[in-house]
Amino acid sequence: MAAATMLVACSSGGVSDASQKGACAPGVTNDSIKAGILYPDTGVMGTQFSGYRAGVTARFAEQNAAGGVDGRKINYIWQDDQSDSGGSLQGARTLVGEGAFAVLEYTSFSQGSAQYLDDQHIPVVGVADQPLWGDHDNMFTYTFVTDAGRSTTTLADFVRQQGGTKAALVVTYLTEASKLYAAGVRQSLENAGIPVIQDDIDSTNATDVARKIIGAGADTVIAASPLDLYTGVLDAAVSAGHPVKVAVSAVSYDPRVVAAYGKRLVGTYSQLTFAALERNLPAQRRFLQAMAAYSPEIQPAGQNSAIAGYINADMFIRGLKTQQGCPTRESYMRGMRSITDYDADGMMVQKINMTADHGELDRCSDFVRIAPTGDRFEVVNPQPLCGQRIGNG
Incomplete structure (x- = not known):
């Protein structure tokens, strides 16, 4: 972690000349700026979030190789929230205490630290796991997918496209985010006239879950559950002579999934908030090049x-x-808040207005599926699919 630096006051106007010696704000000097990273490196969600810090490392190193920003190189310190809201608060306190200028966060437990970081006026940049990201002006996200009482038509439009008529939810309620995800899926599908059953899955017996789905006559499965359970449910349905027509998993877009489950998950769909790497856009090629150069330990990179x-x-x-x-x-x-067209230089499926879109659900998604060969993902539609926002507020 970076050593502490002597702090000197900023000018009364809040911004000092870049030539001023020392630091004019916590974490900022003439030639460096220190960010804090907060994510679950361990705990129940550790495996799912294992590549996060490497992705940050790659982008910061890429920028530093180009001279940094305004002559300042970016470094970071990090804390493990241990997949726990209490760990989130402790990690945030440590990052702030060690002088992080801002916090980059990716977790399922942001409720633990959100109010503290707001009270301390710390900018937070990350992935919104809960609606509270829309309630704090210090929090900025490129994706906002869950909110109580609100959803979008996007997923239901896609299910209809693929021929789905009745859906089953297979959700393991490990976090508040998973509960909100399930509620949003139900609202999207039922708004489109697609009945939804069995959203109270709390079982590790895949055969039992599949039996209930088959008994209800569902031809669609939407899952936010461990892949072992999800894969087992699909296998059991096929064995019972009831293959699922439309199967969507919230956690399947990962090349490690293809390596481990590809043949068993052929046709499984993933809904993405960014443009699928399979589109091979210039920004995505830069991402892969940066990962290879600066975070080669993460294999595969995507x-x-x-x-x-x-x-x-x-x-x-x-x-x-x-x-x-x-x-x-x-x-x-x-x-x-002045940024009106953020799209990660082309990695996103839509441009984001950081003020107008604050707290507004994403309307657009990219969809991929595991190819018939079981060894890769393929893009489903020529363009990302954009729906409409529905619900209260």
């Missing part, structure tokens, strides 16, 4: 959490580029 880390770091950098001279936390947040 893990969902690594993509999230890279985009989060890019978003943090975009905010820094709105600043002149020496940024303060307040001026940085004003700069972030």
Whole structure:
């Protein structure tokens, strides 16, 4: 972790000249800026988030190789929230205490630290796991997918496209985020006239779950559950002569999944908040090149959490580029709110207005499926699918 630096006061206007010696804001000096990273490196969610820090490392190193931002190189310190809301608060306190200018966060437990970071006026850049991200002006995200009482038509439109008529939810309620995901899926499907059954899965017996789905006559499965359970349910349905027509998993877009389960999950769909790497866009090629150069230990590179880390770091950098001279936390947040067209240089499926879209659900998604060969993903539609927002608020 970076050593502490002597702090000197900023000018009364909140922004000092870049030539000023020392630091003018916590974590900021003439030639460096220190970010804090908060994510679950261990605990029940550790494996799912394992590539996050590597993605951040790759994007920061890429920027530093180009001279940094306004002459400042970016470094970071990090904390493990241990897949726990209490760990989230402790980690946030440690990062702030060690002088992080802002926090980059990817977790399922942001409720633990959100109010503390707001009270301390710390910018937070990350992936919104809960609706509270829309309630705090210091929090900035490139994706907002769950909110109580609200959803979008996007998933239901896709299910209809693929011929689904009745759906079963296979959700393991490990976190508040999974509960909100299930509620949003139900609202989207039922708004489109697609009946939804069996959303109270709390079983590790895949055969039992499949029997209930078959008994209800569901031809569609939407899952936010461990892949062992999800795969077992699909296997059991096929063995019983009831193959699922449309199967969507919230955690299947990862090349490690193809390696471990590919043949058993042929045709499984994933809904993405960013453009699928299979589109081979220039920004995606840069991501893969940066991962190979600066985070080669992550193999394969295209893990969902690594993509999230890279985009989060890019978003943090975009905010820094709105600043002149020496940024303060307040001026940085004003700069972030001035951004009207953020798309991670083409990695996103839509441009984001950091003010108008704050707390608004994503309307657009990319969809991929595991190819018939079982060894890769393939894009489903020529373009991402965009629906409409529905529900209260």
